[in-house]
Amino acid sequence: MIEIRNVSKKFGNVLSLDDLTLTLHNDDCVALMGPNGAGKTTLIRLILGYYHPNNGTVLINGLDPIKERIHVLQNISFVPQLPPPIKLNLDELMSYACKSTHVEKEAIIHFAKEMELDIEPNLNKSFFKLSGGMKQKMLIAISLARQSDIIIYDEPTANLDPKARDNFYRLLKNEKRSKISLFVTHRLDEMKELVNRQIYMDLGKVLTDEKV
Structure with a gap:
């Protein structure tokens, strides 16, 4: 479970999250939407422990x-x-990835x-020098191989061609x-068959939260 209770986060004088309360349960598959600056990325970074909230509580499985x-x-x-x-x-x-997350290389x-x-032909190539699509495919492969309790994808198909997008959605x-699956997306039309909950944010608040 992801529990966000009355969380606010400021950067200087800019309020990125405004007294936000949100709970995500097991089997929630969420499309997180909203314009740039809505607070979506800040929310994810709080979940991952990158940021300290100014107020409120963030708990991940307690x-x-x-x-x-x-x-x-x-x-x-x-x-x-x-x-x-x-x-x-x-x-x-x-x-x-295998050493740090105990995943099998064969699964990746x-x-x-x-x-x-x-x-195989790219095993000795630097990840940094690969195309954007190849990088994204590799990160997706590692994420799926890990079989995690929580998966978070921030615009995961942005660098993928249509066939790779189809493969990604098929695997999901x-x-x-x-x-818990959380997708930050502007492609709701592509995600509709996957998600069972749609959350729309703006100005650091949840404006709508609907089961679908």
Whole structure:
């Protein structure tokens, strides 16, 4: 469970989250929507323990994501909109993911192939130098291989071509595990068959929260 209770977050004089209260339960598959500056990214970074709230409480499965961040992140898979500047090659990146998250390399390779990432010829290539689409496919493959209790995707298909998007949605539809799924998206038309809850934010508040 993700519990956000009366959380406010300011950056200087800018209020990014305004007394926000939100609870996500197991089996919630959420489309999180809203314009730029609505507070969506701030909310995600609070969940991941990147930011301290100015007021309020954030709990992930009952744990404080700042004080107990290592334990919290063990149960979360996160794919950002912009892939990080990782300098490891693909083989090294997979080895790091396996050691840090106890996932099997074969599972990562399986999902990479399902995403039609041609992984073998690129094992020694730097992740940093890959195309945006290849980076996103690799991060998605790692996230799916981890089988986390919580998965968070920030505009995950932004760098994917239509076929890769179809593969991504197919893999998500086939994933029947009980979990929390949170998608920051502007592509609600593509997500409708996946999500069972739509949350719309603006000016740091939840304006609508609907079951679908």
